[in-house]
Amino acid sequence: MGSHLVIEGLHVEVGGVLVLKGLDLSMRSGEVHVIMGPNGSGKSTLAHALAGRPGYRVVSGTVSLDGVDLLALSPTERARAGLLLALQQPLEVPGVRPYDLLLAAGADPSGLRERMIDEARRVELSPDVLERFVNVDLSGGERKRAEMVQVGVLRPRFAVLDEIDSGLDVDALGAVARRLSAAAHEWGCGILAITHFRRLLSELVPTRIHVMSEGRVVATGGPELAEVLERDGYEPFRASAAQPS
């Protein structure tokens, strides 16, 4: 039996501004969903609101993971319930080593170091980087790949990836996309990847594509939607232009 993540009517306010205005999205484990949309459409807000980032206030709506009300849980509990966010700009935590973070996050201690090294290799990250403090003195691309190591070790039921492709060169992007595709098969990880570049789709084959505009999902479709975007851009999908279905 797979897991089920359901977002309904989500309204989120950041700094007094309503950014998400009734977002609906539903996905199951093992599926790969990609959210696309222009800058400012609310993609990153969705990611941060799901992970309970301070300052992101849910005004209304629900998020449930296998029937559990995710929004009633603390950030720690959300992660432990199986939702993990890989950030666009992973934060530096000086003095804390990735190994200790993962241990405290509940990773199985037996063979942890070996799994970290293995996961690093899979995304072409030098294992030495894992000896540095969390995200300190890492390049943008290294941080993205270090987030992937966390995903690989913690094996969440759903991984939300915020602009995982930015800062990665083509080779690294390929490695990350392959790792995510494999995760969907290995433990049925549901992948929710946020991007505003179409190039991610050449490596990561989506089950569904969602187009966001002005805080809502305005179109959902199969991989063919990518071709429409490629051809026409986001303009036809603007919330004001989109017809209610």
Place this chain on the structure above:
Amino acid sequence: MTTFADAATSFIALQPDAADRARAWATFEALGLPTTTDEVWRYAPLGELSLERFAPSTTSPARAESNIVQGLAAHAGLVVRVVDGVVTSTGETLEGVSVTSEVTRRDADDVARYADDAFAHLNAALAPTTIVVRVARGAQVTRPVVIVHRTDSRASFPHTFVTLEDGADATVVEYYEGGEDALVVPISEYRVGENAVLRLVTYQRLAASAWHIARSTGVVARDGRLLQAVVGLGGYYDRSRNDAVLAGPGSHNELRTTFLGAGRQVHDFRTHQLHLGAHSSSLLLSKGAVADESRSIYTGLIEIEHGARRTDARQTNHNLLLSPLAHADSVPNLDIRENDVRCAHASSVGPLDELQRWYLESRGVTPADAQRLMIRGFYNEMLVALPAQLAELVERDVTGVLESVTAVAS
């Protein structure tokens, strides 16, 4: 009942250098204890301080050595045991190192330096002896010399003099414990010869009721290096003033001060880096956390004399607030009388970073563990500069104190 002054006078009369001591005592009496109207004592709870609190009474029974002493001794080349300023054991011999007790003697520079410091005069009058650690010219001493200072009486005045002759290299650890309801006033002098390297750790772990008022001065000769760490965890009022005189050209001083405040503790750290030699450098890092209702003060002065060309001096002070009732003050100062220098200072006071904490929690780390990891991370920079075995002891000690801390800001 014997008053403090009576006890002091009778003690002084019995000493071989009674005349010098009597002068120091008279100077102390003339100066009197400082008050909080004096800027440098502004933050001390001096209203609670009276020497009569520390008048001689029955000496508390000697206690078993703490785990920390055992831990320090396990990796030491030499352990010197001192009770109330008196050497009780100088341990085995260690090649290149001599430890002696000498008649208390202050050179003219020290006298001038401490002219207006009442507590330094108190120490000069009442230190039972000067504990002199000498490291011979060129000696490379690989294992640390550990000086364990215990305070068993109500007032103790240790006086320590560490001197490294030219080209010597040694590690010295001064550790303080005991001092239940006591006044502990240590004065330490360090002399680092030409091309010598002194790695020095002062670790203060006195009882929570102790008043600790310490002062040290290091004088560094040409191309000498004084690498100093000061850890303050104990005491009710913990004042630690650590000065360095970069006397010779190319001399170098690193000073790392670390503290953790709990309960109603006050940690009052003062530093003064005086650059006289050209191309001299100093690196000063003070990092501490205050929990419960504790407070900390950091006041540092970098002074660069005319002629100390190409001096490079940096001071950084970061304070972590672990409770809404805790408080930290940071006052870095520069006094520069030479143009051709590099000088920088930075300071911060604040709680744990909310976003960093969220980041850890969003990986599944519990709030308590996130906090523990971040506090350990905060101290990491200080711990890595200590000798490895000592870092382990201090980390365990800090962790233990943190577990006892009641209120942590959320």
